[in-house]
Amino acid sequence: MTRLSRAAGWPSPWPSLLGLCLITWLIGLALALPHGVDRAIQQWESELNDHVVIALPPADGRHAEQINTLPQTLMTAFPGTQATRLPDRDVERSLATWSTPWEGPLPALITLHYHGDMTALTSFVHQHSPEARVIPPPPQLTKLTPLMTGLRHAAGNIALAAGLGAALIVPALLYLGARTVALANASQLALLPTLGGKTSSLHHVLALRMALMIFPGSLAGIGLLVPTLALITSALRPLLRLPPFAGFASAFHAQTFLPLSLWGILFLLPFLMALAGWGMVHLVLFRQEHRS
Amino acid sequence: MIILKTLPLPVSTTLMPQGVQPLTLRVERGEVLWVTGPAESGKTALLETVALRRPVTGGTLSIMNHEAGPRLSSGTHRTLQQRISYIEATPRFMDRLNVADNIALPLELNHVRQADIQRETDSIIRWFQLEGYAGALLDALSYTTRLRVACARALITQPAIILVDEPALTLCPALQDRLLTTIRGLTKNGATALLATQSPTGNPLLPGRSLSLPQASPSPPDSTASRDSLTVPLFLSPDDKGLLP
Numbered sequence: 001m002t003r004l005s006r007a008a009g010w011p012s013p014w015p016s017l018l019g020l021c022l023i024t025w026l027i028g029l030a031l032a033l034p035h036g037v038d039r040a041i042q043q044w045e046s047e048l049n050d051h052v053v054i055a056l057p058p059a060d061g062r063h064a065e066q067i068n069t070l071p072q073t074l075m076t077a078f079p080g081t082q083a084t085r086l087p088d089r090d091v092e093r094s095l096a097t098w099s100t101p102w103e104g105p106l107p108a109l110i111t112l113h114y115h116g117d118m119t120a121l122t123s124f125v126h127q128h129s130p131e132a133r134v135i136p137p138p139p140q141l142t143k144l145t146p147l148m149t150g151l152r153h154a155a156g157n158i159a160l161a162a163g164l165g166a167a168l169i170v171p172a173l174l175y176l177g178a179r180t181v182a183l184a185n186a187s188q189l190a191l192l193p194t195l196g197g198k199t200s201s202l203h204h205v206l207a208l209r210m211a212l213m214i215f216p217g218s219l220a221g222i223g224l225l226v227p228t229l230a231l232i233t234s235a236l237r238p239l240l241r242l243p244p245f246a247g248f249a250s251a252f253h254a255q256t257f258l259p260l261s262l263w264g265i266l267f268l269l270p271f272l273m274a275l276a277g278w279g280m281v282h283l284v285l286f287r288q289e290h291r292s
Numbered sequence: 293m294i295i296l297k298t299l300p301l302p303v304s305t306t307l308m309p310q311g312v313q314p315l316t317l318r319v320e321r322g323e324v325l326w327v328t329g330p331a332e333s334g335k336t337a338l339l340e341t342v343a344l345r346r347p348v349t350g351g352t353l354s355i356m357n358h359e360a361g362p363r364l365s366s367g368t369h370r371t372l373q374q375r376i377s378y379i380e381a382t383p384r385f386m387d388r389l390n391v392a393d394n395i396a397l398p399l400e401l402n403h404v405r406q407a408d409i410q411r412e413t414d415s416i417i418r419w420f421q422l423e424g425y426a427g428a429l430l431d432a433l434s435y436t437t438r439l440r441v442a443c444a445r446a447l448i449t450q451p452a453i454i455l456v457d458e459p460a461l462t463l464c465p466a467l468q469d470r471l472l473t474t475i476r477g478l479t480k481n482g483a484t485a486l487l488a489t490q491s492p493t494g495n496p497l498l499p500g501r502s503l504s505l506p507q508a509s510p511s512p513p514d515s516t517a518s519r520d521s522l523t524v525p526l527f528l529s530p531d532d533k534g535l536l537p
């Protein structure tokens with residue numbers, strides 16, 4: 001360490017460290033919340049029963065052709081749907097759970113993943129096979145859609161408010177830190193030119209020290225964020241009907257619903273904060289020197 | 293070489309009613325100039341101006357062939373600062389550095405090798421008898437010791453221009469002798485020295501030209517004001533009239 005570095009005064013770093021730790025944690029939560037909620041809702045929706053069941057009369061000679069061609073016709077007419085005819089054994093087992101053992105010829109059942117308009121589907125099926133009965137999925141998804149939309153909006157609004165708050169607090173915090181550093185070194189900065197030194201040398205020392213102070217503070221915030229997200233996901237796990245938490249080692253990003261790119265941004269935050277702090281110190285010291 | 297042409301220097305209105313004295317002066321390389329005069333006659337202002345710590349508001353100032361005005365580039369300003377050493381009346385230091393580091397700092401700022409810095413610092417610390425304080429912080433030292441540290445810091449770079457304000461020349465005879473001996477050695481090698489003192493004659497240890505400030509003749513004393521006309525300040529009681537001259 002040079003004499004110039006040792007000459008630089010440094011105020012207590014704890015308030016800035018603590019502030020940056022908390023603000024990074026808040027930014028992380030703000031970034032993670034909408035993604036997490038969106039992914040959680042997708043997961044939830046995939047767990048819901050959205051199967052449409054089409055019941056057709058027993059496959060005698062007259063209907064056999066219709067029954068065999070219907071799944072393929074449906075998949076052609078409604079792209080993206082997946083139609084499957086249930087094997088007789090599964091049909092028999094399903095009917096057995098509803099009533100006494102089925103004695104007559106078994107009806108044909110076709111299951112279909114379909115999220116579109118039920119009327120269009122029903123009329124299409126009836127055109128193909130007038131005797132068919134279309135059984136729509138339980139109305140749970142219809143009831144839950146407004147709730148999920150509200151949840152998405154709420155998450156977005158909370159994230160926006162937290163993001164705006166952070167956008168105001170971070171520059172203020174960095175400015176406060178830089179100003180404190182500038183004031184603590186005012187006498188050193190005034191003395192340096194009289195000894196034939198460049199004030200920019202001390203600016204570099206102070207900016208670098210500020211960046212090195214911000215980085216661990218922000219990193220601590222990320223360190224706090226990871227267990228927080230794990231805790232939130234763990235708490236919501238039964239509600240979302242997820243398998244039990246398998247620990248940090250097994251694809252943590254998948255366990256917390258956050259994409260890898262977002263994790264990348266979160267771990268980039270300490271570097272960005274340090275860079276912003278470095279720049280802020282240079283800016284404040286330059287302005288102070290310009291004024292004097 | 294230092295050249296001043298009608299450079300306005302502040303002066304007490306008791307010495308000159310207009311409060312400003314225009315100074316024209318030329319100090320050659322290797323010359324010693326004793327700047328003498330009473331308090332508030334502009335001695336420190338002259339030293340501060342030559343040390344580039346006071347803006348040149350009129351006239352011209354040329355230091356080592358560089359015009360020291362507002363158009364002086366920051367690079368030249370810094371180069372000149374590295375060649376000028378000023379021992380102020382109240383020297384300032386880097387409070388977090390100890391005595392040895394404060395003395396060595398100008399060499400480090402001039403990018404001198406560490407081994408040379410160490411050798412020069414040790415040498416000048418011994419010369420100014422600061423061995424016992426090398427590791428001490430400046431806050432803990434007496435004013436005289438701080439002046440000794442300031443002298444050591446100012447002379448370690450072997451500057452081309454040495455400016456010394458009065459306290460370093462009058463406070464401690466031992467310090468004065470060592471300081472003047474060092475300056476005499478440096479002026480023999482071409483350095484220019486300006487030394488401010490209230491004593492009308494300089495010092496036999498360092499002979500040189502003398503400049504008496506203020507330059508213009510003081511205004512004649514007010515004939516209407518006599519000793520008897522002095523009024524007692526309000527904060528003095530009538531019994532304190534004996535304090536008046």
